Amino acid sequence: MSFIETFQFILPEVILLVFALAILVCSLLMRSKGLLGALALTAVVLASLFLPRVNTTHASLFFNMLTDDAFSTFFKVICLFITGVIILISMGYKTLQSGHIGEYYFLLLSATIAMLLAVSSNNLIMIYISLEMLSLASYILVGFFKHDDLSSEGALKYFIFGALSTGIMLYGISLIYGVFGTMDLSAIANTLKTAPTNALISSVLLLFILAGLSFKCALVPFHMWAPDAYQGAPTSISAFISVGPKAVGFAVLLRIFTRNFLPLYADCVTIIMLVSVFTMTIGNIIAISQTNIKRMLAYSSIAQAGYILIGFVVGTASGTEGALYYIFAYTLMNLGAFGCIVLISNSIRSDNIEDYAGLSKKDPVSAFMLAVFLLSLAGIPPLAGFFGKFMVFAAAIGSKFIFLAVAGALNSVIAVYYYVKVIKYMYLDEPKATEMKKNPAPLQIALIIIMIGVLIAGIYPSPFLNWIRLSQVFFLQ
Amino acid sequence: MSFPILTCIVFAPLAGSMLILFTPKKNVNLIKVIATLATAAALCLSVLLLIKFNYSSPAMQFEEKAAWIPSINAWYHLGADGISVGLIFLTTLLSFLACIGSSGIKIRQKEYFFLYLLLSTGMLGTFTGLDMVLFYMFWEIVLVPMYFLIGIWGGQRKEYAAIKFFIYTLAGSVFMLLGILALYFTSTPHTFDILELTKTGGALTLSVQILIFIAFYLGFAVKVPVFPFHTWLPDAHVEAPTPISVLLAGVLLKMGGYGFFRISFPILKDAAHYFILPFAILGMINIIYGALVAMAQTDFKKMVAYSSVSHMGFVMLGLASMTATGFNGALLEMFNHGIITAGMFFLVGVLYDRAHTRELDKFGGLGVKMPVYAGMLSVFALASLGLPGLSGFISEFMSLLGTYPTFKLITIISSLGLIITAGYFLYMLQRILLGPVNEKWSAISDINKRELLTLIPLLIIVVIIGIYPLSALKYQIAAISALVQNLGGIAF
Numbered sequence: 009m010s011f012i013e014t015f016q017f018i019l020p021e022v023i024l025l026v027f028a029l030a031i032l033v034c035s036l037l038m039r040s041k042g043l044l045g046a047l048a049l050t051a052v053v054l055a056s057l058f059l060p061r062v063n064t065t066h067a068s069l070f071f072n073m074l075t076d077d078a079f080s081t082f083f084k085v086i087c088l089f090i091t092g093v094i095i096l097i098s099m100g101y102k103t104l105q106s107g108h109i110g111e112y113y114f115l116l117l118s119a120t121i122a123m124l125l126a127v128s129s130n131n132l133i134m135i136y137i138s139l140e141m142l143s144l145a146s147y148i149l150v151g152f153f154k155h156d157d158l159s160s161e162g163a164l165k166y167f168i169f170g171a172l173s174t175g176i177m178l179y180g181i182s183l184i185y186g187v188f189g190t191m192d193l194s195a196i197a198n199t200l201k202t203a204p205t206n207a208l209i210s211s212v213l214l215l216f217i218l219a220g221l222s223f224k225c226a227l228v229p230f231h232m233w234a235p236d237a238y239q240g241a242p243t244s245i246s247a248f249i250s251v252g253p254k255a256v257g258f259a260v261l262l263r264i265f266t267r268n269f270l271p272l273y274a275d276c277v278t279i280i281m282l283v284s285v286f287t288m289t290i291g292n293i294i295a296i297s298q299t300n301i302k303r304m305l306a307y308s309s310i311a312q313a314g315y316i317l318i319g320f321v322v323g324t325a326s327g328t329e330g331a332l333y334y335i336f337a338y339t340l341m342n343l344g345a346f347g348c349i350v351l352i353s354n355s356i357r358s359d360n361i362e363d364y365a366g367l368s369k370k371d372p373v374s375a376f377m378l379a380v381f382l383l384s385l386a387g388i389p390p391l392a393g394f395f396g397k398f399m400v401f402a403a404a405i406g407s408k409f410i411f412l413a414v415a416g417a418l419n420s421v422i423a424v425y426y427y428v429k430v431i432k433y434m435y436l437d438e439p440k441a442t443e444m445k446k447n448p449a450p451l452q453i454a455l456i457i458i459m460i461g462v463l464i465a466g467i468y469p470s471p472f473l474n475w476i477r478l479s480q481v482f483f484l485q
Numbered sequence: 486m487s488f489p490i491l492t493c494i495v496f497a498p499l500a501g502s503m504l505i506l507f508t509p510k511k512n513v514n515l516i517k518v519i520a521t522l523a524t525a526a527a528l529c530l531s532v533l534l535l536i537k538f539n540y541s542s543p544a545m546q547f548e549e550k551a552a553w554i555p556s557i558n559a560w561y562h563l564g565a566d567g568i569s570v571g572l573i574f575l576t577t578l579l580s581f582l583a584c585i586g587s588s589g590i591k592i593r594q595k596e597y598f599f600l601y602l603l604l605s606t607g608m609l610g611t612f613t614g615l616d617m618v619l620f621y622m623f624w625e626i627v628l629v630p631m632y633f634l635i636g637i638w639g640g641q642r643k644e645y646a647a648i649k650f651f652i653y654t655l656a657g658s659v660f661m662l663l664g665i666l667a668l669y670f671t672s673t674p675h676t677f678d679i680l681e682l683t684k685t686g687g688a689l690t691l692s693v694q695i696l697i698f699i700a701f702y703l704g705f706a707v708k709v710p711v712f713p714f715h716t717w718l719p720d721a722h723v724e725a726p727t728p729i730s731v732l733l734a735g736v737l738l739k740m741g742g743y744g745f746f747r748i749s750f751p752i753l754k755d756a757a758h759y760f761i762l763p764f765a766i767l768g769m770i771n772i773i774y775g776a777l778v779a780m781a782q783t784d785f786k787k788m789v790a791y792s793s794v795s796h797m798g799f800v801m802l803g804l805a806s807m808t809a810t811g812f813n814g815a816l817l818e819m820f821n822h823g824i825i826t827a828g829m830f831f832l833v834g835v836l837y838d839r840a841h842t843r844e845l846d847k848f849g850g851l852g853v854k855m856p857v858y859a860g861m862l863s864v865f866a867l868a869s870l871g872l873p874g875l876s877g878f879i880s881e882f883m884s885l886l887g888t889y890p891t892f893k894l895i896t897i898i899s900s901l902g903l904i905i906t907a908g909y910f911l912y913m914l915q916r917i918l919l920g921p922v923n924e925k926w927s928a929i930s931d932i933n934k935r936e937l938l939t940l941i942p943l944l945i946i947v948v949i950i951g952i953y954p955l956s957a958l959k960y961q962i963a964a965i966s967a968l969v970q971n972l973g974g975i976a977f
Contacts (some may be wrong), residue, residue, distance in 0.1 A: 398662070470555060
């Protein structure tokens with residue numbers, strides 16, 4: 009394949025880049041939030057049309073810096089879906105004013121390019137660069153309300169934690185280079201197949217990498233930034249960082265550990281298992297006492313990452329399948345929940361859970377959708393979240409990780425309390441008098457479609473499972 | 486392909502709830518008509534099911550099977566046999582009657598009937614689902630509507646009662662989910678099919694069986710409820726509105742017992758034998774403890790709620806017997822208790838609607854003011870305390886009779902529960918109906934026609950089963966003897 013031909017595989021990235029730059033230029037000429045949003049949305053739709061087909065072969069691109077396989081396509085679909093919904097949420101988010109909106113969409117599209125590159129990177133330095141690019145765009149987006157103290161505080165914390173953890177990761181990469189003499193993942197995997205490595209060295213190496221990615225996925229103990237960043241950021245960006253970087257973090261984790269470093273991976277399974285249990289438990293327990301819904305969802309998404317990690321710890325085909333399904337379901341329901349929060353905050357101008365009292369009477373559609381998304385996050389059948397839990401628990405029990413399955417089960421009971429608390433305010437309590445504004449139709453329709461998706465993925469998950477199975481069948485060869 | 490009768494029964498209420506979703510909120514009458522028709526359709530179909538049911542066969546009948554999630558070998562598999570057919574009928578009957586009895590709901594009717602029908606589908610699915618994943622889904626679907634039905638339309642402490650119900654039941658059922666997964670992975674080929682697992686489950690080693698049995702036990706025992714997991718019950722039953730209390734006591738409690746009959750005992754045979762002594766002891770505790778606590782209550786509804794704890798003890802006791810008589814007693818007790826307690830809760834509701842209090846001590850002499858009500862209350866109270874000639878007696882007697890050969894002392898102590906039960910029910914009748922008329926209630930009106938309409942079908946069933954028990958037993962005998970044979974129990 010000639011160098012020019014390889015560009016067909018990165019057409020989505022190129023389209024996004026062109027549109028991102030175009031948006032920057034356009035924003036000098038016009039300040040309409042709607043038009044710029046529409047332009048960004050067009051970019052995402054076009055990019056998704058040019059996604060590589062799901063295939064069973066894999067192509068190595070740009071001197072094996074990038075790879076194109078079914079696994080990366082799966083995550084590219086998820087990432088583009090996320091950005092599309094986030095743009096719709098941003099367009100319907102009234103607090104987000106037109107000032108600097110061009111930069112906002114530019115950064116969002118840049119972050120998307122970074123995500124697309126990260127999920128297809130096959131080289132440690134490429135992984136590092138794309139993750140840094142994603143992080144830098146996210147830092148600025150979190151601090152986008154520059155006159156709001158909470159927003160700036162969130163961004164600063166996000167930045168400091170991010171800088172520290174990427175530093176650790178970079179150090180880990182340098183050690184890997186020292187041991188293996190290459191940063192190419194396939195080359196490292198080949199070396200590992202033939203020559204056994206010292207268990208201590210390999211654990212240390214992988215833990216450094218894990219530390220860097222734990223920050224992206226907000227795993228304990230690298231989760232401290234999440235609540236402040238989520239609370240301070242514009243809600244559309246909270247939604248974005250709760251799903252986007254997280255999905256990417258897990259994609260990279262799975263690619264490095266499960267695909268390429270499998271022989272090393274056994275050495276740190278216990279540690280990752282503990283990380284999973286602590287992530288679930290700490291996230292869930294702290295979430296109980298939250299009064300701000302964005303902060304509560306921050307802790308909830310920490311806990312959710314713990315469940316995804318179960319599938320990762322198990323490491324078998326069914327474990328990866330469970331993790332992928334969970335990521336898919338989590339993306340749907342968390343985006344949905346944040347979308348509803350944006351709709352609701354447009355009218356009630358508050359993110360306090362107490363102000364949601366009686367919402368079912370004032371805005372029945374949003375309340376109902378939020379209730380469905382929260383119940384799905386809680387893992388109540390027949391919703392997508394339930395089936396995600398089902399898959400990861402099944403993988404854990406199938407591989408005799410009974411402790412992990414029991415911890416996950418107990419945690420999902422704790423979690424129900426705080427999810428249902430929001431529903432209690434919406435449905436059981438009497439409303440305060442607030443004027444409800446008309447909901448922006450595109451966002452509302454998008455949310456209804458996501459809600460139906462959550463229902464279908466829970467009742468009839470077969471098509472999604474087949475898709476996921478296809479995405480990882482090659483991956484485990 | 487034959488007519489998919491079970492699918493129609495299960496999803497008739499769901500279809501109704503979808504219709505209600507698109508009905509204008511203001512049109513309350515139309516909503517009520519839709520709900521009544523949907524539950525009536527399910528009831529008619531289940532009567533048809535009873536008629537067409539071949540009760541001489543222990544096999545699963547009316548089976549429907551379709552691929553659902555092929556990659557994990559989960560099927561959409563429904564069926565009814567002697568164990569479930571009575572409970573399906575009970576569920577549709579009570580759903581229909583409680584729907585008629587829901588006219589007391591004055592606020593947010595659209596949401597109420599939507600959730601009510603959803604609940605109905607969940608309960609019916611639990612009793613018909615023969616695939617573990619399907620069973621579990623229906624089992625959990627019950628939780629959410631129930632949370633709202635208690636939480637929105639309940640009494641003073643409704644929010645507390647609703648979340649307590651939700652968390653207790655969920656805590657039990659997540660362990661059941663782990664048990665389901667464990668069964669899946671220990672079977673070869675991996676399957677969620679309850680009938681397949683019934684054939685292969687016995688091959689597991691005892692220690693594995695015990696672990697899985699405990700996981701399922703946690704799920705079922707919370708629902709039954711078995712001491713000490715019963716504390717959600719008085720809260721939920723007391724705070725729920727009348728029709729929902731009827732379904733809680735009449736149907737939801739049976740889901741636990743059904744789980745033992747359908748899953749724990751037939752699949753995990755060795756573990757079931759291993760655990761019969763704890764079952765007998767827990768049954769005895771339920772009977773005695775429930776009855777004693779019921780006696781101490783001053784709240785009418787709470788008393789009936791605790792009487793449920795006591796009666797469900799007979800189910801546990803019958804299960805511990807490992808005899809056909811005991812099993813028949815336990816299964817029939819579930820049906821009978823469903824009918825009688827539903828009647829009791831309706832009667833509590835009738836009184837509460839008029840007096841707006843349930844304090845037993847505040848009544849007195851109502852027998853003069855409400856003669857028809859007094860008659861009804863007396864019959865249902867007598868049925869509940871196990872008067873021969875009414876249905877409650879038959880099943881409790883069979884439970885005790887079946888258990889006696891194995892656990893003599895426990896059976897003797899348990900039968901004392903009947904005396905305590907008689908004590909508190911008669912004491913209740915005395916405080917409400919007899920004595921000098923409390924002037925406060927001089928204007929109270931007697932039970933009306935609509936309320937009678939909900940009670941009379943129940944009354945007829947109570948009398949028929951009481952006089953001619955075979956009318957109900959015939960449906961279950963074949964299935965129970967097959968189960969006992971499968972378990973290696975005593976066929977007496």
